[in-house]
Amino acid sequence: MIDFIRQPVLPFYGIPSAETSVSPLGNGHINDTFLVRWPLGELVLQKINTQVFKTPNELVDNADKIAHYLSDKQACGDYSLKVVKPVRTQDGLLAVDLGERGFWRAINYLPHSHSIEVVSSEDEAFAAAKAFGHFSSALSSLDATELADVIAQFHHLPGRIEQLQAAVAKDSQARVNSSREWIDFALSQQSLLKELSDISPKLPLRTCHNDTKINNMLFDKRDMSSLAIIDLDTCMKGHLMYDFGDMVRTFCSPEEEDSTALENVHVRESIFAAICRGYLSELGEVLSREERASLWLGARVICLMIGVRFLTDHLNGDVYFHIHHENHNLERAANQFTLYKSLLEQQENLLAFLN
Structure with a gap:
C-alpha cells in the first residue's frame, strides 16, 4: 500500500514521491493511517474504511466544522489544546476519492506528540x-x-x-x-x-x-x-x-x-x-x-x-x-x-x- 500512496495519492497534495517516507502510524481498528514525511513537511494520511463509514464526505465535513469551531475558540483564548485540522488537496478539497482504490484524507501532524495504550498513573x-x-x-x-x-x-x-x-x-x-x-x-x-x-x-x-x-x-x-x-x-x-x-x-x-x-x-x-x-x-x-x-x-x-x-x-x-x-x-x-x-x-x- 505504501508504494500505492507514493504515486496516485501524494501528487494530489503536491508532495513529490522522491525523498518522501511513508510509514504506518498508530494501531486503529478501522482506518489505515500513515505518517508522510518529506524535506519540506509532514502530514498524516488516512485511508477511510468506507465499509464502516459509508458517507465519508460527511465525515470529513464534520471534522472540518469542528476544527474551524475549535480554532475560533482557541483564538479567543477559550481552547488551550492543539487543534487537529484537515490538510486540503491542491484543488482545495477535503479528501481524495479514488473509488475502489480508496477514500483518502490528510490532517496536520503534531510534532512531539505521544500516545499511550494503558494508563499507568x-x-x-x-x-x-x-x-x-x-x-x-x-x-x-x-x-x-x-x-x-x-x-x-x-x-x-x-x-x-x-x-x-x-x-x-x-x-x-x-x-x-x-x-x-x-x-x-x-x-x-x-x-x-x-x-x-x-x-x-x-x-x-x-x-x-x-x-x-x-x-x-x-x-x-x-x-x-x-x-x-x-x-x-x-x-x-x-x-x-x-x-x-x-x-x-x-x-x-x-x-x-x-x-x-x-x-x-x-x-x-x-x-x-x-x-x-x-x-x-x-x-x-x-x-x-x-x-x-x-x-x-x-x-x-x-x-x-x-x-x-x-x-x-x-x-x-x-x-x-x-x-x-x-x-x-x-x-x-x-x-x-x-x-x-x-x-x-x-x-x-x-x-x-x-x-
Whole structure:
C-alpha cells in the first residue's frame, strides 16, 4: 500500500514521491493511517474504511466544522489544546476519492506528540479526562444538529443487542458453540435497556467525541502535558455519558483491551476517581443534573456494548474490526465483559466518586 500512496495519492497534495517516507502510524481498528514525511513537511494520511463509514464526505465535513469551531475558540483564548485540522488537496478539497482504490484524507501532524495504550498513573488519567472534558466544554455551544450522523445509532445498545442476536441466529462462521459462554452473558444483561429508555429522553443532545479512548488524547512527550484530542471521525450528536463511559472503559484496566490475562482485568478505583475529577473539573458547570446522573449508566453501557460489538463481529467473520490472529475479537469481547463485571462488583465504591 505504501508504494500505492507514493504515486496516485501524494501528487494530489503536491508532495513529490522522491525523498518522501511513508510509514504506518498508530494501531486503529478501522482506518489505515500513515505518517508522510518529506524535506519540506509532514502530514498524516488516512485511508477511510468506507465499509464502516459509508458517507465519508460527511465525515470529513464534520471534522472540518469542528476544527474551524475549535480554532475560533482557541483564538479567543477559550481552547488551550492543539487543534487537529484537515490538510486540503491542491484543488482545495477535503479528501481524495479514488473509488475502489480508496477514500483518502490528510490532517496536520503534531510534532512531539505521544500516545499511550494503558494508563499507568492517576496523573495520566486526570490529564486525559480533563482534556476530553475541555474538548466537550468548548463544543458545548456548537449546535450538534449541524453535524451529520456518520454512523447511524452508533451508541445504541438495543440495536447492538439485536445485531448480536441476528449473528447468533445466522451463525455464518459456525462460531456460536465456542462463544456460548459470552453470548449467554451478554444477553443476560438487558436490564440496562430499561435504564436507558428511562433516562435518554431527559438528556440534551451534545456534540460528542464518541471514541474517547486513551490513545485518542495525545500527550506532549517533552513534558507529558495534554497536547490534543484526535480521531474526530465519530464526532456527531449524542450524549456525554458515552464519552465518560469510554474513558472508564479504556483508562481503568491495567490491561490492554485485547489482553487475554483476564485475571488482571479490573477497574482500578484510583483511576476511576481521577477520571471523575478531571472530567468534572471542566464540565461540572456544563452538565445538567440528569447528565451527571447518567454518567454511571454510560460507563456500564459502553463496557457492555463494546463487548457485544466485538462478539458480534467475531460471529460474523471479523468484518468490522481489524484482527491480528484467529479469535482476536472473541478475546477482546471476553476482556470487555470481564471489565464490565468488575464495574458491577465495585458499584458502591465507584459511585461515591461521582456523587
